[in-house]
Amino acid sequence: MKRIAIVGLCALLAACASENYITDVTTQSHTEEFAVADIPKPIVSERGNADGVSERNVQAQVIKMTPAEEQKIVKATPPAKPKVTIAPPTEQQLAMNPRYGFTIQVVAVGAQTKVDQFANQLPKDEQPIWENYKVVNGTKWYTVLYGDYATRQEALNALQRLPEEFRDLKPFVKSIDSIKNSDFPTLNKLN
Numbered sequence: 001m002k003r004i005a006i007v008g009l010c011a012l013l014a015a016c017a018s019e020n021y022i023t024d025v026t027t028q029s030h031t032e033e034f035a036v037a038d039i040p041k042p043i044v045s046e047r048g049n050a051d052g053v054s055e056r057n058v059q060a061q062v063i064k065m066t067p068a069e070e071q072k073i074v075k076a077t078p079p080a081k082p083k084v085t086i087a088p089p090t091e092q093q094l095a096m097n098p099r100y101g102f103t104i105q106v107v108a109v110g111a112q113t114k115v116d117q118f119a120n121q122l123p124k125d126e127q128p129i130w131e132n133y134k135v136v137n138g139t140k141w142y143t144v145l146y147g148d149y150a151t152r153q154e155a156l157n158a159l160q161r162l163p164e165e166f167r168d169l170k171p172f173v174k175s176i177d178s179i180k181n182s183d184f185p186t187l188n189k190l191n
Helices: 002-017 055-061 091-096 112-121 152-160 176-180
Strands: 102-109 129-136 139-149 172-175
Touching (some): 102 152, 102 176, 112 129, 112 139, 139 152, 152 172, 172 176
Antiparallel strands (some): 102 139, 129 139
16 A cells, blocks of 8 residues: 555656656456345145145134134122212411412512511502512512412412502412422512
């Protein structure tokens, strides 16, 4: 391989050095031939059957099946399950696992003292009042949240029953799940 490269390089340099250089290019072609193997054919007797195969042999190997209508279908009955009664949760269970649905965000303020002022002015019925601390665009905010309602519609109805001074602040319904899944999921109960 090295010799061919050296000879070729010398010929190329010689061609560059002289203006008249002629070379002959020859090619070779190669063809291969393959023999085809003979495939034996089955031996057929005068009756047209292959050796060793007869109608008697074939019928002996056939499995006869019965139609689907004749087969018996057996249905299994599941074992009887004991009856289960569902009991409502106890008071202790309810206290341990509070339900989270919807609440009303009454106001967002920048100081903890204002949170206490607004919380003290909200109706003192059986609804909880929460505080949620968060940072929005680098600014600290405290939101005052009122109530725990199962549906958005219940929360909207409660919003309409708030005193007018709170409705003027444009409160809105908020999902407690959205607070729990936010970057600031802490809810501090104030009452």
